[in-house]
Amino acid sequence: MSSQLLGPREVRALAADLGIRPTKTLGQNFVIDPNTVRRIVQTAQVGPDDVVVEVGPGLGSLTLALLPVVRRVVAVEIDHVLGARLPITVAERAPTLADRLELVLSDALSVQELPGPAPTALVANLPYNVSVPVLLHLLERFPTLRSALVMVQSEVADRLAAAPGSRVYGVPSVKAQWYAAVSRAGAVGRAVFWPVPNVDSGLVRLDRRDPPATAASRQDVFAVVDAAFAQRRKGLRAALAGWAGSPDAAEQALRAAGIDPLARGESLTVHDFARLAEARPSRPA
CATH class of the missing domain: 3.40.50.150 (Vaccinia Virus protein VP39)
Known part of the structure; x- marks a missing residue:
């Protein structure tokens, strides 16, 4: 045919x-x-x-x-x-x-x-x-x-x-x-x-393929991806301040995920972002 x-x-x-x-x-x-x-x-x-x-x-x-x-x-x-x-x-x-x-x-x-x-x-x-x-x-x-x-x-x-x-x-x-x-x-x-x-x-x-194994949801991972690249010229400690609640909270999450706080979003893999989403600090109600 x-x-x-x-x-x-x-x-x-x-x-x-x-x-x-x-x-x-x-x-x-x-x-x-x-x-x-x-x-x-x-x-x-x-x-x-x-x-x-x-x-x-x-x-x-x-x-x-x-x-x-x-x-x-x-x-x-x-x-x-x-x-x-x-x-x-x-x-x-x-x-x-x-x-x-x-x-x-x-x-x-x-x-x-x-x-x-x-x-x-x-x-x-x-x-x-x-x-x-x-x-x-x-x-x-x-x-x-x-x-x-x-x-x-x-x-x-x-x-x-x-x-x-x-x-x-x-x-x-x-x-x-x-x-x-x-x-x-x-x-x-x-x-x-x-x-x-x-x-x-x-x-x-x-x-x-299977997504990264993570306790974070896809929406949570995508939220940190969006935040990281919204100010891509900044280091992640500064770029993720709004996402985490403060620069110090962003640094805490980055260190918990094993990521250099001075790194930029363009250096992270999707697996790195998944770990970072898991490490997001709890926000005040």
Whole structure:
């Protein structure tokens, strides 16, 4: 089974038929290169047992590449015009695969449940303006997601995959690494999109793993991560004063966690942040 993929002419014709232009508000840049969507599917390493979540399917370029390979595609689309057209495009270009598509008309950030079998993988060209919040929300909400392969703005890809000590290591890096091992999976040029964006893109692969063993909750760990990077130029004793209640209380927590009070957040691993969250002093009622 196969599907007819969309090229530049087909993408523009579909958009013209619908009377739409991609909008910056929704972070829409449509992929017009069939080789790119084939590459994404191959890099995602998904197969016939996978139930794939695709966020922002748009006109269906990646959807059509996924359908012949996986068991089911659950496409989450916020744009009702695009969402209404997607099943028609699939029926026209991949009629034998149409029953593998499930459309969810929703903002991905508000999705709490998905229809059908539990999803096993996320494969998406994520809207650039909400890529990190969407990724983190889905990883938190759907623990059955064993892997993800997402296309995001290149600098966001660098941040997600950054290691401690890197100048781009920060909140997205730590929070993504709470859920998964994260790595860059390639670069994507601007010319494969319509309209052509002003930035390069990158692929990021995430493979689910257990979070750090800690008595602290995920929310508590993420709170100290946010506090540490809110003033990233400061040492942690100063940066965490508000979080702990005072500079002295922050130093006490840092020493209890085995962390130098003069260190900066960019030097800590997700495991360090988990220990620090455990060591947070009790706040007065």
